[in-house]
Amino acid sequence: MIKRILQTFKNSFFPRKCQACGQFFHRQDSDTKGKESIRTLVHDPGETSFYRVMAPFLCPSCITDFYPIRSPFCTQCGSMFESKAATNHQCGNCIQNTPVCHMIRSAGTFNGALKSAIHGLKYKNKVQLARPLGRLLFLSFLSYYYDDTDKIDTIIPIPLHTSRLKQRGFNQALMLIKEWPGLFTEISSNRFAQIDFKNLVRNRKTISQTGLGKEKRKQNVKNAFAVIDASEIVEKQILIIDDVYTTGSTCHECAKTLIKNGAKTVSVLTLARAN
Ligand SMILES: [Zn+2]
Ligand SMILES: [Zn+2]
Numbered sequence: 001m002i003k004r005i006l007q008t009f010k011n012s013f014f015p016r017k018c019q020a021c022g023q024f025f026h027r028q029d030s031d032t033k034g035k036e037s038i039r040t041l042v043h044d045p046g047e048t049s050f051y052r053v054m055a056p057f058l059c060p061s062c063i064t065d066f067y068p069i070r071s072p073f074c075t076q077c078g079s080m081f082e083s084k085a086a087t088n089h090q091c092g093n094c095i096q097n098t099p100v101c102h103m104i105r106s107a108g109t110f111n112g113a114l115k116s117a118i119h120g121l122k123y124k125n126k127v128q129l130a131r132p133l134g135r136l137l138f139l140s141f142l143s144y145y146y147d148d149t150d151k152i153d154t155i156i157p158i159p160l161h162t163s164r165l166k167q168r169g170f171n172q173a174l175m176l177i178k179e180w181p182g183l184f185t186e187i188s189s190n191r192f193a194q195i196d197f198k199n200l201v202r203n204r205k206t207i208s209q210t211g212l213g214k215e216k217r218k219q220n221v222k223n224a225f226a227v228i229d230a231s232e233i234v235e236k237q238i239l240i241i242d243d244v245y246t247t248g249s250t251c252h253e254c255a256k257t258l259i260k261n262g263a264k265t266v267s268v269l270t271l272a273r274a275n
Contacts, residue, residue, distance in 0.1 A: 016056065016057075018057070018058050018059035018062055019057045019058060019116070019117060019120050019126060019128075019129060020058050020059070020062040020065070020112075020113040020116035020117060020120070021059060021061070021062050021116070023059050025059035025060065027055075027056070036052060037186060038135065038138065038139075038183045038186050038187060039186055039187050041053070041135075041139055042139070042142055042187055047066065047068050049136060049139045050063075050066045050068070050107075050108065050114075050136060051063055051066075053132045053135045053136050053139070054066075054113070054117070054132050054136070056132075057117070057128075057129060057132060058113055058117075062112075062113040062116070063113065065112035065113040066108055066112055066113055066114055067108055067109040067111060067112060067114075068107065068108045068109075069105070069106055069107070069108060069109065069273060071087065071088050072084070072085075072086045072087055072088050072089065073088055074088070074089070074090055074091035074093075074094055075088050075089060075090050075103075076090055076091070076094040076099055076101075076102075076103060076104070077091060077093065077094050077099055077101070077104050077248075078103070078104040078105050078106065078245075078273065079091055079093075079273075079275065100252050100255045100256055100259065100266065101248075101251065101252065101255050101266055101267060101268050102237075102265040102266060102267045103144070103267040103268070104245065104248070104251070104267070104268040104269075105140065105144045105267075105268070105269050105270075106140070106245055106269070106270045106271065106272055106273035107136050107137060107139075107140040107270075107271050107272065108271070108272055108273075109272060109273055109274075110244055110246075110272035110273060110274040114271065114272050115272065117129050117132075117133060118133070118243050118244060118271060118272060121133060121172055121175075121243075122168075122172050122243065125169075127170070127175070130172070130175040130176060130178075131179065133176055133271060134175065134176040134177060134178065134179050134180070135179070135183070136271065137176050137177070137241070137269065137270075137271050138177075138179070138180055138183050140269060140271075141180075141239075141269055142187075144269070145239075150190065150191075151237055152193045152237055152238070152239045152267070153193055153194065153236040153237045153238065154193055154194050154195075154196050154232075154233075154236050154237075154238050154239070155177060155180070155193050155194070155195050155196070155238075155239045155241060156195075156196050156197070156199070156200050156238055156239070156240050156241065156254075156258075157171060157173030157174040157176070157177060157195075157197055157240075157241045157242070158173050158200075158240060158241065158242040158250060158251070158254060159171065159197070159200055159201050159202050159225070160202065161202040161204070161205045161206065162202075163205055164205075171197070172243050173241045173242050173243060174197050176241060176243070176271070177195060177241055180192070180195070181195065193239070196232065198228065199227055199228050199229055199232050199233065200225060200226075200227055200228075200254060200257070200258065201225065201226055201227075201228060202224055202225055203224065203225065203226040204223075204224050206220050206221055206224050207220060209221070209246065209249065209250065214247045214249070217246070217247050217249040217250075218247075218249045218253075220249070221249050221250050221253040222253065223253075224253060225253055225254050225257040226257065227257060227258065227261040230261040230262055233258055233261045233262050233263050234261070234262035234263070235262065235263075235264050236262075236263050236264060237263075237264050237265045237267075238258055238263050238264075238265065238266045238267070239266075239267050239268070239269055240254055240255065240258075240266060240267070240268045240269070241268075241269055241270070242268070242270045243270060243271050243272065244270055244271065244272045244273070244274060245268065245270040245272070245273045245274065245275075246274040246275065247275070248268075251268045251270075254266075255268070
């Protein structure tokens with residue numbers, strides 16, 4: 001009771017700053033949102049998960065500015081279909097050209113509050129957003145892999161070149177999954193996939209992909225990745241993690257490198273998808 005009164009007092013006198021639009025706001029509800037156990041969130045649909053995980057960080061207006069990936073989408077590359085009538089199925093492009101990636105999935109589309117939060121984490125050093133965004137991504141991971149968590153052996157965050165890592169101070173993709181092994185033990189006694197952030201490396205510096213067209217992006221990352229120890233990769237079912245899937249050039253180049261080194265399958269999971 002006293003705790004609740006203190007919380008109400010704190011909420012009315014110390015407004016929070018929205019991490020998307022920068023406005024100050026007062027929390028509407030009790031302060032439990034964002035602190036719930038992952039177990040209570042597992043079977044939530046995407047929109048509710050976003051609300052429950054991000055509510056402490058976003059104002060009432062921005063919290064509704066989220067657009068989850070909706071069915072129907074391509075069972076392989078994950079792109080959404082315009083027609084709402086069909087169920088999920090393989091798209092024409094994936095039927096014609098066998099894709100390198102086994103499955104590509106994202107939590108939401110790259111706009112609104114999710115876009116602002118990702119930019120905040122990456123470019124404005126708002127590291128406090130890594131935890132809620134990591135939880136959001138973990139919930140997407142469960143919604144696509146919950147019944148088949150044993151089908152992922154290794155999780156690899158897309159690596160940054162050492163010079164970029166020095167400049168930014170952290171790899172945002174790695175920060176997103178740091179909490180995952182602990183979260184997984186809350187919901188399952190099965191063995192969780194291995195997180196490997198050392199074996200796939202960027203062996204040359206690339207310029208930022210932002211602002212480049214599809215072909216330029218492809219060229220920019222061509223042969224940019226290498227595997228240090230292939231024995232760790234051979235026959236493994238790998239999941240690549242990144243913040244945003246734009247044209248897919250970076251993910252595809254990583255997948256190609258991993259498959260060349262013996263990986264059995266490579267799937268991709270990102271927070272947002274731009275196309
Ligand atoms: Zn806002
Ligand atoms: Zn497709």
